[in-house]
Amino acid sequence: MTSRQSLGAVRSSFAPWADPTATPLVRFEAVTKRFGAETAVKSVSLDIYEREFFALLGPSGCGKTTLMRMLAGFETPDEGRVTLEGQDLAGLPPHQRPLHMMFQSYALFPHLSVERNIAFGLQRQGLAKAEISDRVAEMLALVRLEGLARRKPDQLSGGQRQRVALARALAPRPKVLLLDEPLGALDRKLREETQFELMALQQRLGMTFLVVTHDQEEAMVMADRIAVMRAGEIVQTGPPPEVYEAPNCRYVADFIGEVNLFEGQVETADGRLVRLSSPVCPQGLEAAEDDPLPKSAAAWFAVRPEKMVLHPTPPPPGPNLMQGKVADIGYLGDWTTYVVEVAGGQTVRAARANAARVVENPVDWGDTVWLTFARDAAVVLSR
């Protein structure tokens, strides 16, 4: 083992948020927005740095679009302020803000052809005709709609419309590009390709992207940092490996990827190791944790399915060992997920990579199996 440790398997050299001297490009300062009695955004503070690819992730109705619309200038914050390059944006109308938005509903102009939709922002910038047509051609090539330049939006499929909307927002090369569910209507393959293209484009043009999505995989793949939202509040902000490997609460652990949560009472917590008593595991649960926890408080261990180890034969007794029956098997090709029912009726998921094509003595439905996890595989959560 090397001395250098990192969460996840990714080493990142781009991390302006870790630099205390860096000034953010976009800054939300305790921003609140209410619609009547409902608070859509609650005291959100957020810093987005230049050239960053930032993703807002959260379930439907949690205020992602509202947050974005306040940056674009279509909603006014009730409290707090939004700044761009240190300048307060309050009172600046949308057409004077140097950022563009790709709308969730696409909002393509139905009376204009695809190419004139894309050229719209460029014409407003007063570019020369030749430059506009070059830029439109470049954008059409980027979103692979070269053959459809003359079509009207209502002659396009949902995915094609989405790509036109993307091209239209990208064409004027704004400082900050706001993308509201940019890839929602694309099929899986096109979606993955477009994800990587967006990343490459963002790198090449040096733009700052703020992407809204409720697809956690998409956020993980594309973003430098993710903010997870719940009911108008930001619950956790961090790079994808951090949000995945070190969630700060059960909500985030559950929202990002699959997770097994083991509830228990703190028996001992000495600053290195936390021991829980739990009904699922007679020998108790143990995990490495530096922060001391109050004795007999409720706590949870969050363990990802791929970090659970499945044993067809009983391993030597010890902590973090549980016995159960296989209730379900999901074969995904690259992975197989085993759903195991353990003591107390809890179901635990364990994922195994299918490293070999042929397996001797495969695990079957109804088999008795044993599950363990390593002490540093679990995240200790107190809320």
Added chain:
Amino acid sequence: MRPGPSLFNRIAVGLGLLFLYAPIVLLVVYSFNASKLVTVWGGFSTRWYQALLHDDQMLAAAWTTLRVGLASATVATVLGTLAAFALVRHPRFAGRTLFTGMIYAPLVLPEVILGLSLLLLFVSLGLPRGLWTVTIGHATLTLCYAAVVIQARLSSFDISLEEAAQDLGCTPTQAFLQVTLPNIAPAVAAAWMLAFTLSLDDLVVASFTSGPGATTLPMRIYSQVRLGVNPEINAVSTLLIGMVACGVIAAYVGQRRSTQRR
């Protein structure tokens, strides 16, 4: 297969149509009557249409009607569009209900009262009555119809299109002109046609607000009929019916296109 309409239904529809259109058909038929007697058929002829071409008073009235129609429909459409935009786009402004009610009041207000109040206004302002007062009167009368038609279209118009235009650098006015207006154009045209048609056939408001030298076609027809029906009137009425029918059909087609294109 669905059975066709029953005998009862056919008779009911037939009677209804007969009731509505028999007088009009009769009028159109008699406009081609060779006889001078209105109620006696004397063979087919277009002599009354020829006579019309030489009736200067009638032609002057037609010209007045046309000018009043064009001007008042345009004024009503512009004002109606603005009013509809204000109503749809700023749904929360204070007094919206009152404003809406006030715009739509002329729809149900008896025309006699509208005409009378306009007359009082012009008299108290000391405006000489003539072509312009009729135009203003007709614009008032037709504005609410135009506003209703355009509001129906605007309320189904996706506001995020305007936001997208603003996001890409348009001021709100530019966004309206470059994005909203082209998309609601068929409805605006339909509103204009409707206003024009209403102005063409209005008698009441015109009678109250016109003055010497500004007699409209319906006024002319009405005053002639009081002296006795003459086949020339049938001819001019047939032409008027033709124009109004064209206007209504154009308005209908325009509105249908504007809803289909969403």
